[in-house]
Amino acid sequence: MTSADTNDIEFRSVTKRYGAVTAVSDINLSVPKGAFVALLGPSGCGKTTCLRMIGGFEQPTEGSVLIGGASMNGVPAYRRPVNMVFQQYALFPHFDVEANVAYGLKQLRPRLAASEISRRVGEALEMVRLGGFAKRRIHEMSGGQQQRVALARALVNKPSVLLLDEPLAALDKKLRTAMQIELQTLQRDLGITFVLVTHDQEEALSMSDVVCVMNAGRIRQLASPKEIYDNPTDLFVADFVGKTNRLSATVDPADGSVTLANGKRLETAKARTLKAGEATVALRPEAIRLTRPSDKNGAQLEGTVTHRIFLGSAAEYSISVPGLGDLLVTAERRGTSDSDLVEPGETVAMNFNPGEAHIFPA
Incomplete structure (x- = not known):
C-alpha cells in the first residue's frame, strides 16, 4: 500500500x-x-x-x-x-x-x-x-x-x-x-x-x-x-475506450503467428506470449492504412466500402471484408481535394502493422 x-x-x-x-x-x-x-x-x-x-x-x-x-x-x-x-x-x-x-x-x-x-x-x-x-x-x-x-x-x-x-x-x-x-x-x-x-x-x-x-x-x-x-x-x-475492430483469429505461439478468420496469416511477437487456440484481434480504426486498388499489391486485406462518414479533417469508412465482416477505418485527409475521399462501392486495399494489433483470448 x-x-x-x-x-x-x-x-x-x-x-x-x-x-x-x-x-x-x-x-x-x-x-x-x-x-x-x-x-x-x-x-x-x-x-x-x-x-x-x-x-x-x-x-x-x-x-x-x-x-x-x-x-x-x-x-x-x-x-x-x-x-x-x-x-x-x-x-x-x-x-x-x-x-x-x-x-x-x-x-x-x-x-x-x-x-x-x-x-x-x-x-x-x-x-x-x-x-x-x-x-x-x-x-x-x-x-x-x-x-x-x-x-x-x-x-x-x-x-x-x-x-x-x-x-x-x-x-x-x-x-x-x-x-x-x-x-x-x-x-x-x-x-x-x-x-x-x-x-x-x-x-x-x-x-x-x-x-x-x-x-x-x-x-x-x-x-x-x-x-x-x-x-x-x-x-x-x-472495446470500451475508443473505437475498435474485433477480428476472430487463431494463435500459434510456436511460430509467433496469428491467422485471421479469412485465412490471412500475420506474424507478431505478441502471439508468442499467448496460449494456442482461438483469439480476438483488436485493431484501432486509425491503425489501418487505406489505399485504392491500383496500390493494393501485397495488401493484407481487401474489401468494399459500404458507408462513409465525413468528419471534415478525416473520414470514417465501413468496409466489408470477405471472411471478416465489416471493418471501421479512419483515414486522415491530405487536403481539400475530393480525390482524398473514397466513395461507397469502391474496392480498397488495407494494410496495418501487426504490432499495433492487440490480441486477447477468445
Missing part, C-alpha cells in the same frame, strides 16, 4: 451492496495528491457509487475509504474535506450568484465574519472568471456560467478533494470542450485532487492524469490515458 503521505484517497478492499445487489466489489484504489482522476465506465459499473462513498453520501458495506490517510467510515459528508459538483449543478434558483457561492461558508461553525465571507466569495468568483457576476440571478446565467458558479461554490470552502459527477453532460459539444480546458487549467492552478465520474471516453482521456476503467463493480484497468488507449489490459477496455 502506498504511503498516505502521497495519497489523498484510498480504497482498501471496499465492497458496497444494496440488498442482494453488489454495486462495488473488493476495490483497492490509491489516488495521489494533486491528481486528476477519471472514473470511467458504462452505466451501472459502480463509478458513481465510488464517488458517493468518497463524498460521504454512501458508506462501504466492507472495507475502508481513507482521505488524507484518515478513515472516513461513518464520517458524514459535511465533515469531510471534500466538495462535489453535481451533474445538474443543484444551484439555488432564488439566490443570486454571490449567495449561492456563500451558502457553504455561512454554514461553518464558528461563524465567519461577513467581510471574510465576502472576500472568499470574491476570490472564488475570480478564480472561475465570474468576477463581475456576483449579483446576477441564476436564471440569467448560461449553462457554462452556471457550471462555473457550481465550481466556485464547491471551491470556496477550500476542499482537499473536488468530486465532479458528470458536470459537463448538460452542455453542448463546443461549450463542453471549452469547459474541459477550463477545468484542467483550474486543477493545475489549484493543485488539489479532482475526481471525475464520466461515461464519455473522450472526456476521460482528454482531461485526466489517471483513468480508472470500471465494469460490473470492479476496476479493469488503472493507468494513464495513453496507456489505457495504447495498451488495454483486456478486450473490455479495448
